[in-house]
Amino acid sequence: MTTTTPPRRRRRAPSKIERARGKAAALQKPRVILALLLLLALTSVMLLDGYLRAEVGGDQRVRSGASSSDVPDDVLEGGPILSFRGGQAVTQSVPDKTIALTFDDGPNPTWTPEILKVLEKYDVPATFFLVGSMVSRYPDIVDDMVDQGHEIGIHTFTHVDLSYQSDARITREIEQTQLALAGAAGITTTLFRAPYSSEMDAIDNYSWPVYQKLGEEGYTSVFIDTDSDDWKKPGVSKIIKWATPEDGEGASVLMHDAGGDRSQTVKALGTYIEKMRAKGYTFTTISGAMEESSEQQGQQQGQQAAGGASAGQQPAAPAQQSGGQSGGQSGGQSGEQSSGQNSTSALQAAHRTATGTTLYEGKALVAAVWVAERVVPALSAGLVVVGVAVIGRFGMMLVLARRHYRKRNKRRFSWGPPVTRPVTVIVPAYNEKECIANTLESLAKSTHSIEIIVVDDGSSDGTSEIARAAADSLGLTNVRVIRQENAGKPAALNNGVRNASHDIVVMMDGDTVFEPDTVRQLVQPFADPGVGAVAGNAKVGNRNTMIGAWQHIEYVMGFNLDRRMYDLLRCMPTIPGAIGAFRRDAVLQVGGMSEDTLAEDTDITIAMHREGWRVVYQEHARAWTEAPGSLKQLWSQRYRWSYGTMQALWKHRKSLTDKGPSGRFGRVGMPLVVIFQIVTPVCAPLIDVFTAYAMIFVDFKASLLAWLAVLGVQLVCAGYAFKLDKEKYRYLLMLPLQQLAYRQMMYLVLIHSCVTALTGGRLRWQKLKRTGEVGTPAGAS
Template sequence: MTGGKRVRRREPRAHWVLLALAMLVLLAELSLDGYVTHAGAEDGDARAADTTPAPVAATAGAAVQRLESDGRVTSRALPARTIALTFDDGPDPVWTPRVLEVLARHRARATFFEVGSRVNEHPEIAREVLAGGNEIGSHTFTHVRSGTPAWRMRLELTLTGNAVAAATGRRPVLLRLPYSSSPDALTGAEFSAWRAAAPGYLLTLTDHDTGDWRRPGAGAIARQIKPGIVMLHDSGGDRAQTVAALESAIPRLQAQGYRFVTVSEALGLPPAPAAPAAQRWRGQALRAAQLAASGLARLLIFLMIVAVVLGLFRLAVQLGAVAVHVRRVRRRHRRPLQYLGPVSVIVPAYNEAANIAATVRSLIGNDYPAIEVIVVDDGSTDDTSGIVERLGLPGVHVIRQDNAGKPAALNTGIRRSRGDVLVLVDGDTVFEPGAIGRLVQPLADARVGAVSGNTKVANRGGLLGRWQHLEYVIGFNLDRRLFEVARCMPTVPGAIGAFRRAAVHDAGGVPADTLAEDTDFTMAILRAGWLVVYEPEAVAWTEAPATLRQLWRQRHRWCYGTMQAMWKHRGAVLQRGASGRLGRRGLGYLLLFQVLLPLTAPMIDVYGLYSVLFLSWGRAAAVWAGFTAVQVATAAVALRLDRERYGPLWSLPLQQIVYRQLMYLVVIQSTVAALLGGRLRWHRMIRTGSAAIPDRV
């Protein structure tokens, strides 16, 4: 209270907008990589659909053509005894340097029509091209095909110009459209693209197409090297035949008096002009973005592979642990139930009027011989304690205290209890009749200090309820079995857990310095040297959040509290014995599968969208179907272990749309809050009284 007014404490906000913006930036980067890698993929039939010829002035002209301001096409041919070698599709880190080596050895010069995206990948090779006295022309940014809209062609040429400017400081003025050939083969689409998008560029076609991309043999390629403009390739595959053809043809033709020069030199044109500083800066930014996008795509592919491998490894380990645990539980259940002395049930309650009567009745109605129930009313503002008192049930005691938090209420109840076996219960949980007797049986083993029961979702109607039901079943029946077999159970849930009083004493009572007191408490018991086990037949029903907002608040508290507990017990990683098992097995598992992998999951989802946009739809669908099939199979195993119906499995694929993203955001926000040292208060869920044993049980 400040100045007589209540200060409202703000809830931690789910930063959907920030996450959405981050994902959009990520998708934009991936889309750039998709555009560079896939938008201009080579297609040998790219010109087949276009049979419309270009205007006669172009098709009947020479190989180098200019579009005048009045729309006329003028052209020029190379002088006699002049050969302009041209190389398309580079630069290539393997073949371009080998071509340059041959040219330099024979003092020949050539023109390289380079793809802008490849210039960004290998700017040093572009500079090497110019350093050898050669020139660079534009071959579009992604090797885009003819028939491309004018705006796309303008974009392609602008990006290529920027890339060449950043790499060499020069602005290209020669243009060769991908898949183009000699003037008489110029199509209407190619001419339209040049006219609409490339004013100021000299369209450079060819007089002789060597067809070296077909790899017809070095001799066949060499025979096509004749006076005029000659088309060759320095990228796009194995160009050994092209290099060999140059080695034989250049000295032979030079000996006959032919000269090998660039297109501009042959026509007496000035060299490519220097690029303005702004264009060079844009090119540098473009290259940085492209390289970042390429690295990001490779990183996400790596993460996907790691996630798949880890997921399959986790499933295999879980199934192996399940087999061991099932046999262990069967042996345990073959022994008759034992009386282990009086059991004290502690129920911390804060404004639990909706459920407290059902909770207390279910506890007293259990078939264990000696049960005392202590309800600690932690400063409730409703009629929680009055409801319990009016029940008038024997063996039920009510303790009232000022609001001090759940750990304080639990410790109060523990101090006032009489039994050496303690059962800690949430105020919204309903026990099955045999739950307490079954829950405490593992404590007959003097090494066991705590037992986790099996919590089930009572309000499992609707999608949200089904999703939480599946999550509980999978978490309890797979992870908890694994944790018991590995002797590193990190959490006995607050809803249903049994504890030996000596173990509680060794742990120092229920801690109050983390939000996940049940996890913190269990870790302390493990580190004290006690075993913690899971009893699947001890079943209690709890009310799960009924809205996304309530779910967010609950899971944010759980996740943040778990991170606090992990940090608090981090020293266990370097210790031996029971602490070491918790640190290296339990904390390692939680860190990997509940923190790190969820943090990367949104990026993988974005990569999935990228795959749909730029890769094969069938491949993306197959990957998604594979992931979903593994999830459904895992859930089916867990449901069978818990003797639950398979009906809710149909809702599992829909989790990808809303529920899974909410869980990702919970982990992300909790991680940010933990790194920034933020504080989060305990959040209480609004109860509706829906915690009850279903009729079918």
């Protein structure tokens, strides 16, 4: 054993690498937060869109047979307009020969504009009871309604039956709709109609407290006298017939401008207006009907007072009033105002101008919905692309991995004459006191002749002393320990290559152990003079923990399917740092291990492709490595890997235009790596987000079955990979949980890496905490 070491120094100033590492660590927290904020924003947009798309259906009762014993009889038998003054319920009817035309469930981008055209043609005002979620999605339509003089009422935000909801939910449904109206048209309203409501006699003990609560808050609840039942789509003639009041009575007539196909309603509306006018009817809004009713009540009170005074009697008590209209105020009027005048003045009472916080919050809501309405369809399109890419990748991996296995395991397959000449094994080490002895012990059992070079990259934990002691105790005379100032892993590897005595160099990590036959298997492909580098098969040694088991599944699938596929396509993107072999001349030809990126292994692999060297995968050469033991360390490792891969791809972007055999990686490998290792994984969270979205807002059962189907495809792929590598299938029991937890973390890591790349961040080689628990497994060949 020989040792090369620089002169000792009492104190050593922090190196550039160490200073850069400290700065990088200080920059990570903001970028993690930014990555999490991006994911939160995506989730928020999805939740908002799902909430807005609460399904609106036919206007029908969702319960029957409920008791109404708590509801006053005069309310059950009263008119369709219910208000509260001083806690007392007051009802009003629509005056005779008057129709308050009302529409529910809108606005709808198809049918509401058509209905507005008909109403404008006949100069008919109407009252629209709008769903808040639809208002926020189609604010321009609501603005047009108000400009045309129509009246607006609240129909809740999500078209939910408020009878079963808590007070907080009721308040939220109303307030959110008011905000939507403020953002869309700059107004709020005092009119309310409950979803699934009908005539007054349908009020029961479940719904009565809702009307009481809203009445105390100043809302007027509106019911119906006449239902067109247009949502049943019975035909134009029946819609007109069912919407016609009996015997000249006034009516609050219900139609719909949303909630389904409303073409029959549009066709019936013009004919219905003409027919009613021919019968002497006038049209007004709900507020107009309330004002006209109040005038009539005032006139009756005046007549009763005059009659009582002439008979020497006291005036009768004032009749109950609604909406704050005073009988004294209206009784002196002639009552001869037109319905248009009534509805115009009544709008002043029903609508309020939104100001202050309400106005700005409403505009913010409408703006957020505008974003959601455009982002979600784009994400949906992205989901289709991602889904096709993922399924295509699985299919391609299975087909090509099978072909690779059959080709490499034929009895007559051979790389050429056996490679028996000695090789150099380079072990870069930075603070590897827990593992370096195990690494050297495994190399001492090698069945192939090797030279070992341990490059201590400025360790402060005695790594070099432990390496020397281990070599002495093992009786190794072929070990050299070279110490250098801390300069990073690429520099350590380059130092080892410069000092190597043989033309083939094997590179491994200081926390990795080889099986006795690993080096021999790894160097056999060099019998082919066109092979410049060989990737080995890295295995997770500490797989008995949950995190280790998840990584074990990932390694087996990644190495046994991905690398087989890339090998067969002759565009291997990465030689793993844990186990790889190179022709020394090829490494020097491409300039050695580059310090330009964090993924020096990917960087040099692509560089060798571009120089015309062939890079292959040797599945029989196995190395056992210690995977990170905590989520924090795992995040750090995968962050460096993913970010380094992006750096390497960007550095070699000109490979896309390389010509000839050396351009194969640019033509085939580069697109595959970008699609499968960056674009698809970054977009893959869409699958989970949309699955959750569909489970909550669309169809839980169908969405769950779809998710299980995707999981089944992944399980098939994983099972085949385990079969090829002769692994125990019991670890696959962890796959569902891996998909729910581990994969989400990998998404965040990749998003974090993308944010770092976009913001121009820099990272350096990071040291993970090791335990030294991984040794050569029992029974290894």
